[in-house]
Amino acid sequence: MSDAKLDKDPWYYYFGFENAIFVLFDKVKHKKRQTNLSNHFRGQYWNDMQPMVTTEITSLISKFELSAMNPESSALNVSKAYRKLGNELLRNFLLGNDYNGPNSSSRDFSKEADTSYQPLFRAAAWTRHFHWMFYFQFITPNWLFELLMPMGVYKREIEQMIPNIIKDYDDLGKSAHNKAFFYQMIDHDPEYREKAAKPAIEEFMEMMWGGRESIGHALTSCTYQILTRPECQERLHQELKNAPFDLRTAPYAKLKTLPYLWAVCKEGIRMQFGCRFRIPRICREPVQYKDYTLPAGTAISMSPSFFHDDEEIFLDPHTFKPERWLDSENVETLEKFWNPFGNGSRSCGGRPMAYEAVFRGMANIFERYRLEVDGDRMKDLYDEGLLEVFPQANSVGLRVKVGYWD
Numbered sequence: 285m286s287d288a289k290l291d292k293d294p295w296y297y298y299f300g301f302e303n304a305i306f307v308l309f310d311k312v313k314h315k316k317r318q319t320n321l322s323n324h325f326r327g328q329y330w331n332d333m334q335p336m337v338t339t340e341i342t343s344l345i346s347k348f349e350l351s352a353m354n355p356e357s358s359a360l361n362v363s364k365a366y367r368k369l370g371n372e373l374l375r376n377f378l379l380g381n382d383y384n385g386p387n388s389s390s391r392d393f394s395k396e397a398d399t400s401y402q403p404l405f406r407a408a409a410w411t412r413h414f415h416w417m418f419y420f421q422f423i424t425p426n427w428l429f430e431l432l433m434p435m436g437v438y439k440r441e442i443e444q445m446i447p448n449i450i451k452d453y454d455d456l457g458k459s460a461h462n463k464a465f466f467y468q469m470i471d472h473d474p475e476y477r478e479k480a481a482k483p484a485i486e487e488f489m490e491m492m493w494g495g496r497e498s499i500g501h502a503l504t505s506c507t508y509q510i511l512t513r514p515e516c517q518e519r520l521h522q523e524l525k526n527a528p529f530d531l532r533t534a535p536y537a538k539l540k541t542l543p544y545l546w547a548v549c550k551e552g553i554r555m556q557f558g559c560r561f562r563i564p565r566i567c568r569e570p571v572q573y574k575d576y577t578l579p580a581g582t583a584i585s586m587s588p589s590f591f592h593d594d595e596e597i598f599l600d601p602h603t604f605k606p607e608r609w610l611d612s613e614n615v616e617t618l619e620k621f622w623n624p625f626g627n628g629s630r631s632c633g634g635r636p637m638a639y640e641a642v643f644r645g646m647a648n649i650f651e652r653y654r655l656e657v658d659g660d661r662m663k664d665l666y667d668e669g670l671l672e673v674f675p676q677a678n679s680v681g682l683r684v685k686v687g688y689w690d
């Protein structure tokens with residue numbers, strides 16, 4: 285079925301947003317927005333961003349180093365460390381690292397986001413059925429809303445921050461920040477400034493949340509999975525130790541030439557549950573499926589789980605097996621069914637950023653450190669939903685003991 289006939293299902297994607305690219309249902313508007321933003325979503329753009337990525341990866345590694353130097357200290361919560369990495373990459377990507385206005389680099393966006401993301405999506409399961417529930421926030425006192433939904437604090441702050449950032453940009457001149465995504469965005473598309481900058485606020489929040497959480501999630505999954513098989517960790521370390529280039533500064537384009545690292549990241553991302561929602565689309569024409577005719581307007585869903593968990597494609601799908609990606613006879617088929625970023629015109633724009641974060645993070649960690657899950661908790665972590673978008677409320681994340689290799 286041609287992608288041109290498919291639209292996103294507005295009912296499913298109701299998050300109380302209507303202006304961010306993720307929820308633009310109008311095809312023409314979406315195409316225009318995508319074209320405006322496309323430079324920043326190309327792999328090429330990330331060549332220029334390498335110094336920034338190196339700084340953020342170095343900052344991530346310093347947390348591991350501190351933990352390794354103090355073996356008696358409490359375990360390192362890598363779920364949080366990875367989300368913080370995602371947060372900083374997104375902040376730099378959106379605003380640039382030289383932004384000096386209010387709420388700039390001193391602001392840790394990850395603080396409230398840690399507690400906010402999951403309630404938001406849990407709430408979406410209700411608000412999509414009962415849209416009026418979304419307006420609950422406008423009639424509830426701030427203190428009560430923020431108690432129920434800590435995201436309220438974060439949202440309110442961004443709502444105040446974005447108009448100030450736009451004003452500073454206009455007042456102070458454009459030269460300093462003109463590479464950062466946010467400024468390109470508001471320059472290219474006057475619609476972002478309309479309705480008291482609501483579209484710009486929504487785009488900022490969507491990118492910040494989506495990018496941060498999915499990077500954190502992918503890295504947590506890759507780390508968790510490799511810890512289920514210590515021999516894989518050893519093998520990865522050996523490959524990284526002998527890499528023919530400096531891992532500290534190597535971009536994804538170089539790192540993907542390391543076969544075992546490549547296999548580990550592919551397999552870790554395959555097994556994460558973050559991208560496993562329904563991704564429903566509506567076809568504007570009737571669809572013939574075998575003997576069934578689905579009327580135009582029927583929502584049709586496809587989830588990556590249909591492939592990623594299929595025994596016939598990924599033999600023993602719930603076991604972490606990087607080696608399956610090294611079997612040259614099969615790899616083409618696996619590639620065809622590996623689909624975490626979606627397909628077609630609505631597929632993920634953040635893929636190049638995600639690759640930089642995951643490959644560079646994994647390479648720099650496992651070259652230097654040997655990790656072990658804190659306590660005997662592998663199964664508990666899984667049961668608590670560590671790999672789900674919505675872990676149980678009591679899930680504290682993946683905590684590891686960090687040691688040096690002998």
Ligand code: HEM
Nearest residue numbers: 306491495498502559624625626630631632633634637638
């Ligand atoms: C491993 C990490 C990631 C995975 C698995 C992932 C997965 C996905 C998937 C499956 C979609 C399609 C969703 C749908 O149609 O409902 C999507 C869309 C999107 N993603 Fe990602 N994503 C990741 C990282 C990122 C990052 C880092 C960003 C940074 C900004 C990002 C930005 C977006 C945007 C803007 C869209 C909407 C595209 C459109 O509708 O035109 N993603 N992502």
